[in-house]
Amino acid sequence: MTFKKRILCIGAGYVGGPTMAVIADKCPDVRVELVDINAERIAAWNSDDLPIYEPGLDEVVKRNRGKNLFFTTETDKGITESDIIFVSVNTPTKTFGQGAGLAADLQYWEKTARQILRASTSDKIVVEKSTLPVRTAEAMDRILNSNGSGPHFEVLSNPEFLAEGTAIEDLLDPDRVLIGGMNTDTGQKALDSLEDVYAAWVPRDRIIRTNVWSSELAKLVANAFLAQRVSSINAVSALCERTSADVNEVAHAIGRDSRIGSKFLKSSVGFGGSCFKKDILNLVYICRQHGLPEVADYWEQVVRMNEYQQDRFVGRMISEMFNTVAGKRIAVFGFAFKADTGDTRESPAIRVCRHLLEERAEVCITDPKALKNARYDLGQDTPGVTYEPDPYKAAEGAHAVAIMTEWSDFKSLDYKRIHDTMAKPAFIFDGRNILDHDKLFDLGFNVYPIGKAARTHH
Numbered sequence: 001m002t003f004k005k006r007i008l009c010i011g012a013g014y015v016g017g018p019t020m021a022v023i024a025d026k027c028p029d030v031r032v033e034l035v036d037i038n039a040e041r042i043a044a045w046n047s048d049d050l051p052i053y054e055p056g057l058d059e060v061v062k063r064n065r066g067k068n069l070f071f072t073t074e075t076d077k078g079i080t081e082s083d084i085i086f087v088s089v090n091t092p093t094k095t096f097g098q099g100a101g102l103a104a105d106l107q108y109w110e111k112t113a114r115q116i117l118r119a120s121t122s123d124k125i126v127v128e129k130s131t132l133p134v135r136t137a138e139a140m141d142r143i144l145n146s147n148g149s150g151p152h153f154e155v156l157s158n159p160e161f162l163a164e165g166t167a168i169e170d171l172l173d174p175d176r177v178l179i180g181g182m183n184t185d186t187g188q189k190a191l192d193s194l195e196d197v198y199a200a201w202v203p204r205d206r207i208i209r210t211n212v213w214s215s216e217l218a219k220l221v222a223n224a225f226l227a228q229r230v231s232s233i234n235a236v237s238a239l240c241e242r243t244s245a246d247v248n249e250v251a252h253a254i255g256r257d258s259r260i261g262s263k264f265l266k267s268s269v270g271f272g273g274s275c276f277k278k279d280i281l282n283l284v285y286i287c288r289q290h291g292l293p294e295v296a297d298y299w300e301q302v303v304r305m306n307e308y309q310q311d312r313f314v315g316r317m318i319s320e321m322f323n324t325v326a327g328k329r330i331a332v333f334g335f336a337f338k339a340d341t342g343d344t345r346e347s348p349a350i351r352v353c354r355h356l357l358e359e360r361a362e363v364c365i366t367d368p369k370a371l372k373n374a375r376y377d378l379g380q381d382t383p384g385v386t387y388e389p390d391p392y393k394a395a396e397g398a399h400a401v402a403i404m405t406e407w408s409d410f411k412s413l414d415y416k417r418i419h420d421t422m423a424k425p426a427f428i429f430d431g432r433n434i435l436d437h438d439k440l441f442d443l444g445f446n447v448y449p450i451g452k453a454a455r456t457h458h
């Protein structure tokens, strides 16, 4: 079959994989290829056991793989043959040198740009899918178009707003698709071409066209605003615990105000995921670089509040369990940063478990999808940690259960059975407020929700 367009995506991760699978599904006349330097990941994409878990992803991949959706490690060939190249490589926070701990580490991104330049023999549209600092497209444009008479590259920004756990749903029915391009003839033509890809299933009035810089900045700001809401309600949760107010009631009452809205007002042990913290720190770094320390401090506090919430959670566990958890078994229910994903990057469970281990607790982790990543994060043979797929076994002999992820599986467990096998007094710390606290109290648990009064038998 001859294809109308050929799309390449460099980076077959949590964003590249699902996004390209949906494009292939909705555009049968477009050939979509994903490449990655991680050969193991590509092999998994070509197998029955995909490298990431997302509801609905299996079906979309299996429906299109081998028809117009391909996974390979042949990056140069893919570059040469494509018309549009999405760059969806990771952009973690820099751990060294200037900007360490704040700025985005752009080495993977720059290597990719140079590889595109080397392997291209015809004009290309290069789309920044990764979340990048404002004005990265400009640097990319300079590297790519540094060859004078060679092929022309048009750089667009098209940040991804999918949320893990609902990635396929979000991609199929996005609130909006944002594409930014240069205000030149070739820039606008490139935008038309990318818009046409999405218009195969997204209504055109949901496709927002901006200049490149607005598009890049909007992604960072969107994540900063979302995380800010979580930190705001979590700050309120601390006050609720001191005043007998109930954070769910407060959230419900304020969320009914249409100016505020009800989404993203769930108090918890804190936000996680690969993006929020890194993108806010990136925003903070950019503000500092532009001589705006007050603006930087304002956003940085969103991250600090998130760390405070996690530390407060562990602090409460220790103080309520008679000021010591040394030698006590703690069953950690959930390690993924949210439900319906196996992703554990920046999961609050990591910080909470590390803190418990420092206090010499015996931590037993259970999670329906994230045990492999948990082993990677905390170590396979780390003293004090065990991994157990069965939550009932994880809780056997435990002094406390700590709910770290809002998996629906945890809501339907038989907590009487769990209570019967635990050490007494038995504690539950519900870091996601997902359980029936009155019922647990009646079963004999001492119950500690987030942002509401504890229910204790002493």
Ligand SMILES: NC(=O)c1ccc[n+]([C@@H]2O[C@H](COP(=O)([O-])OP(=O)(O)OC[C@H]3O[C@@H](n4cnc5c(N)ncnc54)[C@H](O)[C@@H]3O)[C@@H](O)[C@H]2O)c1
Pocket: 010, 011, 012, 013, 014, 015, 016, 035, 036, 037, 038, 041, 075, 088, 089, 090, 091, 108, 111, 112, 129, 130, 131, 132, 160, 161, 162, 163, 164, 274, 275
């Ligand atoms: N995960 C999310 O929910 C999400 C949502 C929106 C935006 N983003 C952004 O999208 C980008 C990708 O995130 P992700 O979660 O998919 O990351 P990821 O780590 O899951 O995937 C990135 C992939 O790129 C590959 N890679 C790195 N350098 C490469 C190179 N030179 N050539 C080929 N492959 C290379 C890596 O091996 C990895 O498989 C990041 O900038 C992130 O901020 C992520």
